[in-house]
Amino acid sequence: MERSVKCILGALLLLCLGSGVSRAQVRVGVGVGRDDATTSTSSTELSDYANPKEYEITGLTVTGTRYLDPNSLVSLSGLKVGDKIRIPGEAVGSSIRKLMDSGLLDNVELFATNVNGDKIAMSFRVQERPRLYRVNFLGVKKGEQDQLKDKVKLNLGKIVTNTVTKNTQLAVRKFFVDKGYLNTKVKITTVPDSTRNNATMRVLVDKGQKVKINKITFDGRSEVEEAKVRMKLKSTKEMRFGRLFTPSKFVPKKYEEDKQKLIEYYNKLGYRDAMIEEDTIINNGGKTIDIVLRINEGRKYYYRNIEFSGNYLYTDARLREVLGVTKGDVYDPEDLEKKMNGNPGQDLSSLYMDDGYLYYNAQPVEKTIEGDSIDLEIRVFEGKQATINRIVLNGNTKTSDHVVMRSIRTLPGQKFSKTNLIRTQRELATLGYFDPEKIGINPVPQNDGTVDIEYSVEEKPSDQIELSGGWGGYVGFVGTLGLTFNNFSARNIPNFSAWRPLPAGDGQRVSLRFQASGKQFQVYSLSFTEPWLGGRKPNALSVGVNHTVYRSYSFTDLYSRSTRGAVPIGSYVNTSFSVGLARQLKVPDDYFSLSHSLSYQRYDLNNLDIFYIGYRNGISNNITFNTTLSRNSIDNPQFPRSGSSFSLSGSFTPPWSAFRSVETSTPEDKYKLVEYHKWMFDASWFQTVFGKLVLNARAHMGFLGSYNKRTQIGPFERFVLGGSGLAGQGQFALAQDIIGLRGYDDRSVFTADYDRATDATARSQGGVAYNKFVAELRYPVSLNPSATIFVLGFLEAGNNWGSYKQYNPFDLKRSAGFGARIFMPAFGLIGIDYGYGFDRIPGVKNGPGGQFHFTIGQQFR
Numbered sequence: 029m030e031r032s033v034k035c036i037l038g039a040l041l042l043l044c045l046g047s048g049v050s051r052a053q054v055r056v057g058v059g060v061g062r063d064d065a066t067t068s069t070s071s072t073e074l075s076d077y078a079n080p081k082e083y084e085i086t087g088l089t090v091t092g093t094r095y096l097d098p099n100s101l102v103s104l105s106g107l108k109v110g111d112k113i114r115i116p117g118e119a120v121g122s123s124i125r126k127l128m129d130s131g132l133l134d135n136v137e138l139f140a141t142n143v144n145g146d147k148i149a150m151s152f153r154v155q156e157r158p159r160l161y162r163v164n165f166l167g168v169k170k171g172e173q174d175q176l177k178d179k180v181k182l183n184l185g186k187i188v189t190n191t192v193t194k195n196t197q198l199a200v201r202k203f204f205v206d207k208g209y210l211n212t213k214v215k216i217t218t219v220p221d222s223t224r225n226n227a228t229m230r231v232l233v234d235k236g237q238k239v240k241i242n243k244i245t246f247d248g249r250s251e252v253e254e255a256k257v258r259m260k261l262k263s264t265k266e267m268r269f270g271r272l273f274t275p276s277k278f279v280p281k282k283y284e285e286d287k288q289k290l291i292e293y294y295n296k297l298g299y300r301d302a303m304i305e306e307d308t309i310i311n312n313g314g315k316t317i318d319i320v321l322r323i324n325e326g327r328k329y330y331y332r333n334i335e336f337s338g339n340y341l342y343t344d345a346r347l348r349e350v351l352g353v354t355k356g357d358v359y360d361p362e363d364l365e366k367k368m369n370g371n372p373g374q375d376l377s378s379l380y381m382d383d384g385y386l387y388y389n390a391q392p393v394e395k396t397i398e399g400d401s402i403d404l405e406i407r408v409f410e411g412k413q414a415t416i417n418r419i420v421l422n423g424n425t426k427t428s429d430h431v432v433m434r435s436i437r438t439l440p441g442q443k444f445s446k447t448n449l450i451r452t453q454r455e456l457a458t459l460g461y462f463d464p465e466k467i468g469i470n471p472v473p474q475n476d477g478t479v480d481i482e483y484s485v486e487e488k489p490s491d492q493i494e495l496s497g498g499w500g501g502y503v504g505f506v507g508t509l510g511l512t513f514n515n516f517s518a519r520n521i522p523n524f525s526a527w528r529p530l531p532a533g534d535g536q537r538v539s540l541r542f543q544a545s546g547k548q549f550q551v552y553s554l555s556f557t558e559p560w561l562g563g564r565k566p567n568a569l570s571v572g573v574n575h576t577v578y579r580s581y582s583f584t585d586l587y588s589r590s591t592r593g594a595v596p597i598g599s600y601v602n603t604s605f606s607v608g609l610a611r612q613l614k615v616p617d618d619y620f621s622l623s624h625s626l627s628y629q630r631y632d633l634n635n636l637d638i639f640y641i642g643y644r645n646g647i648s649n650n651i652t653f654n655t656t657l658s659r660n661s662i663d664n665p666q667f668p669r670s671g672s673s674f675s676l677s678g679s680f681t682p683p684w685s686a687f688r689s690v691e692t693s694t695p696e697d698k699y700k701l702v703e704y705h706k707w708m709f710d711a712s713w714f715q716t717v718f719g720k721l722v723l724n725a726r727a728h729m730g731f732l733g734s735y736n737k738r739t740q741i742g743p744f745e746r747f748v749l750g751g752s753g754l755a756g757q758g759q760f761a762l763a764q765d766i767i768g769l770r771g772y773d774d775r776s777v778f779t780a781d782y783d784r785a786t787d788a789t790a791r792s793q794g795g796v797a798y799n800k801f802v803a804e805l806r807y808p809v810s811l812n813p814s815a816t817i818f819v820l821g822f823l824e825a826g827n828n829w830g831s832y833k834q835y836n837p838f839d840l841k842r843s844a845g846f847g848a849r850i851f852m853p854a855f856g857l858i859g860i861d862y863g864y865g866f867d868r869i870p871g872v873k874n875g876p877g878g879q880f881h882f883t884i885g886q887q888f889r
Contacts, residue, residue: 159226197215352367578599672711752861816849
């Protein structure tokens, strides 16, 4: 029996005895439950049904509740104390119906608890619907159960209604359909626990098999190549042997997206009217399907006349020049939108908005269409110039306001500039203190013609720690401790309340590092950088000191039980100090910077020929002046998508050979004063290919020379090439540039005109020139600031030459491979690569092959 019918019958049954007949409590009631529940009534005495009587309600109560508020249920019923109702009558049935329609109750009974003349007190006795206590997913794997719990979002304690059950069933089925299981069946049963008024939901899933695409047919296609059309269906592919990265499963959501992308591709080619007239999906027995797309390509259109209206500041000719669209070009709405608004600094909107016209707007209108030609009218609204009123910063809880403000290019009093707005976003990202993905910019126009600009940032950890340790047998303690504070505040050192755990917020950088391998090898280093010396201009001051000790023991000493009494047979000590100053340039643009540094290094050799040239004892002094011109416009330091960087540097020692004769000197005298000039060039370029896939192309070159022909190139600052590019303990002490070349052994890549018998000696000494070229495709897995992860595939080639006679920039050792990078603020960049080297290295027994490389704390150079 339907619920409404039950309500009506219940209302007809409810009555009470007439006034004055008896003062004893009369229990007359009617109950209404769910469709599958019984209707219960109780009555001690009945009155004349033919004569309904009007009563005034003197009391309303609710019994049987556990979680629901009784007063709320009374209000929901529509009845209230003081109402006058007729019994039997519609008001009684309506109140019960309203409570049941709320979906909160399983059963409702209404009783008259007291009748006195024309006064009546009534009570609702209710049974609440069970609440969700547990959800069990059956027929699926453990991992899928966890995913379903996140996807379906069933909150425990929620009332189990038919709507909840139905929505759960639809959500579970959609989850598996989106994975290609089109024949998924979901059955839900609810197991109640009447003692606790709880219920367990059992979700039984029969996924069936994945439905794959057997064949895709394109009807009506004639102008565009079929291969290109198929390529645009990126997630909808036919079954094919060997298909790995784009499975042929059918996912309805991806299919709809691919159809839209296909039409966008046609529009980009000028087919403005292209449409998919019909798409048919043919089921081949439940395991595979065929797809038939009937495409109406339409006509290909071209621009004919482009006119502007509403422009007073700039002529039509100037606007056409900036727009870059000419008569005869293919009509491409997407490209037109980019040229109008999508290329900051170069598009049409930047022409106006960089001059303060914040309210500028332009709308392209197709004025005339004749044949394959379109006349376009661009209607311009220039508006008024807006001046920046104030800057609002939100979210910089750790970094001081002045550190953020000095990177902002939009200052109060200036005209509004779209390019400066985008540039500010890039500058804030490159600081490294904020999550680049969550930097927000919000211009807020004011009534007086000014604009407030709100910048919102989210702090992220920027300090780094490098910590490792162990016991290395004969060498004793082996370990590294490195601390880098990238947002240090020297002025707050006396202010102990600002130590959290160290004073921070002023953008200074302090780095300390200690590395040891027992008594044999130790490195101590300290550096400090102030990026804004004086606080007004971006003039960076850097100071650094370093001390390295290396001792060589005899074989017997190394493996003795106690090394305390072991005496080194040779040692090497390097102490260095450097100071540098860099400043930002204005010409050619302010992405350029020029830096200078002066450094001093003291090499103390004691019975140790680290250069393999017979130079075992002596002190060498290296005074070097370095100058570097660089430009950096990359948009994100952790995962760049666009921009480029390059640097050209020269390092020069004094030309000591011009003042003294060294032809017949001993090695001790010859290398007492180190002499060389060194040139380095590094360039890197980033470009988004499509979606999140990014291409990175790099070029690296280095050259080492002497000032005159009378002196040969010395052993200091040479290049070693191959492997991961990380310096080990011995390599670090050799005063060399360590350059990676994946797919080859460390320090193995070398070409020179020497006798093969001296291969090892020359290779250890290093080269005087190197070239390296890299192409990488990168794809982000996670851009979370706590762990930025991306995978990559690479091609690279390089070589290292021991003399300029053998130098040949086309003689390169090639490799290819793949890898992954993880950037964590606390540890820096961590990477692993597998590279395969294709070419044989002269003097190396091992032929071409592959190997893994591990890197930490650096990018490949």
